[in-house]
Amino acid sequence: xxxxxxxxxxxxxxxxxxxxxxxxxxxxxxxxxxxxxxxxxxxxxxxxxxxxxxxxxxxxxxxxxxxxxxxxxxxxxxxxxxxxxxxxxxxxxxxxxxxxxxxxxxxxxxxxxxxxxxxxxxxxxxxxxxxxxxxxxxxxxxxxxxxxxxxxxxxxx
Amino acid sequence: xxxxxxxxxxxxxxxxxxxxxxxxxxxxxxxxxxxxxxxxxxxxxxxxxxxxxxxxxxxxxxxxxxxxxxxxxxxxxxxxxxxxxxxxxxxxxxxxxxxxxxxxxxxxxxxxxxxxxxxxxxxxxxxxxxxxxxxxxxxxxxxxxxxxxxxxxxxxxxxxxxxxxxxxxxxxxxxxxxxxxxxxxxxxxxxxxxxxxxxxxxxxxxxxxxxxxxxxxxxxxxxxxxxxxxxxxxxxxxxxxxxxxxxx
Numbered sequence: 048x049x050x051x052x053x054x055x056x057x058x059x060x061x062x063x064x065x066x067x068x069x070x071x072x073x074x075x076x077x078x079x080x081x082x083x084x085x086x087x088x089x090x091x092x093x094x095x096x097x098x099x100x101x102x103x104x105x106x107x108x109x110x111x112x113x114x115x116x117x118x119x120x121x122x123x124x125x126x127x128x129x130x131x132x133x134x135x136x137x138x139x140x141x142x143x144x145x146x147x148x149x150x151x152x153x154x155x156x157x158x159x160x161x162x163x164x165x166x167x168x169x170x171x172x173x174x175x176x177x178x179x180x181x182x183x184x185x186x187x188x189x190x191x192x193x194x195x196x197x198x199x200x201x202x203x204x
Numbered sequence: 205x206x207x208x209x210x211x212x213x214x215x216x217x218x219x220x221x222x223x224x225x226x227x228x229x230x231x232x233x234x235x236x237x238x239x240x241x242x243x244x245x246x247x248x249x250x251x252x253x254x255x256x257x258x259x260x261x262x263x264x265x266x267x268x269x270x271x272x273x274x275x276x277x278x279x280x281x282x283x284x285x286x287x288x289x290x291x292x293x294x295x296x297x298x299x300x301x302x303x304x305x306x307x308x309x310x311x312x313x314x315x316x317x318x319x320x321x322x323x324x325x326x327x328x329x330x331x332x333x334x335x336x337x338x339x340x341x342x343x344x345x346x347x348x349x350x351x352x353x354x355x356x357x358x359x360x361x362x363x364x365x366x367x368x369x370x371x372x373x374x375x376x377x378x379x380x381x382x383x384x385x386x387x388x389x390x391x392x393x394x395x396x397x398x399x400x401x402x403x404x405x406x407x408x409x410x411x412x413x414x415x416x417x418x419x420x421x422x423x424x425x426x427x428x429x430x431x432x433x434x435x436x437x438x439x440x441x442x443x444x445x446x447x448x449x450x451x452x
Contacts, residue, residue: 085386086302086303086327086330086383087327087383087384087385087386088385088386089326089385089386089387089450091387091389091446093442104388104389105388106386148448148449166329168449168450169449170445170448170449172441172442172445174438174441182442182445182446182449183449184446184449184450186326186329187329187330188329188330189329189330189331189332190304190330191332192332
């Protein structure tokens with residue numbers, strides 16, 4: 048995954064570097080600018096078994112601020128915000144790989160360094176008894192639930 | 205024995221004759237005897253599905269889940285340019301301008317259409333509302349939802365977008381949408397049951413070529429459809445996965 052570049056960022060930013068299991072790194076640039084998911088919208092995406100994005104809808108594209116061709120083929124963690132604890136994603140993968148449904152409040156990182164909160168649901172796509180990929184649907188969350196999640200995630204960092 | 209065909213009860217009552225015309229056209233197109241049975245409510249239709257009385261159905265996305273996954277129905281087609289979207293509306297004079305102004309105790313008027321109800325309940329989540337802190341009244345028709353709002357017997361009403369748009373201009377002037385879903389990927393499906401599965405290709409090709417002759421075009425017009433698109437198993441499965449993520 049490419050590092051985020053200063054010329055793509057809107058407003059003042061700070062840097063954070065993720066270190067991944069395969070020893071690769073990614074530097075992201077984050078701002079405090081929130082873009083709320085408009086009422087009535089659903090963000091939909093699908094990934095393969097490795098979490099690589101295979102399909103996104105228009106709301107996904109608009110909220111992430113990426114172009115579609117910058118998203119397809121990328122790992123879903125292209126949207127990972129440093130404020131999200133890794134424990135939340137470990138729980139997600141453990142849950143969906145068993146074929147169970149996962150729900151949670153997620154702070155996503157936009158291409159422009161801003162963020163948006165969603166209530167996410169992820170399920171396995173089961174075809175003829177085999178998991179072939181995952182579908183994720185994200186919807187607008189209530190402000191009170193976002194505050195609760197924010198407080199919880201600070202304790203898990 | 206004729207095969208039984210039914211249509212999800214959320215269709216516009218103005219299209220009843222259109223569905224009978226479609227059924228007559230379809231019988232000739234595939235040379236099968238088909239009886240059209242229209243149910244008054246989702247509950248009645250669901251009982252018929254559970255009793256395996258249905259062989260062909262134009263199903264709402266919610267029922268399509270059960271039909272494909274549990275009853276072995278095969279997807280055939282969907283109407284083009286028709287996605288299932290929902291609207292939450294208020295009385296035009298209501299002080300409510302957006303969902304987040306709604307509070308616990310909100311009175312909801314809704315039909316029993318499960319997909320519309322589910323989409324609208326999701327749109328209430330940002331206000332912290334759910335089935336436990338709202339009061340739901342179930343009505344048999346969308347016009348009764350409008351009446352509840354006009355008489356202030358309900359604070360908000362749940363509508364299928366298409367049905368809301370087809371309310372009379374006088375009624376719509378007295379109502380105001382506060383939120384509208386923009387999901388784009390959920391739609392009704394024409395599904396064949398196991399007893400008609402062998403006719404899938406024939407039905408599908410007949411539907412896709414409806415616009416090629418004047419009779420077929422007339423039938424489409426009577427349903428306010430532009431045309432049909434083929435739906436294969438994976439597309440239906442994707443929509444069902446999506447419905448599954450929403451159903452909790």
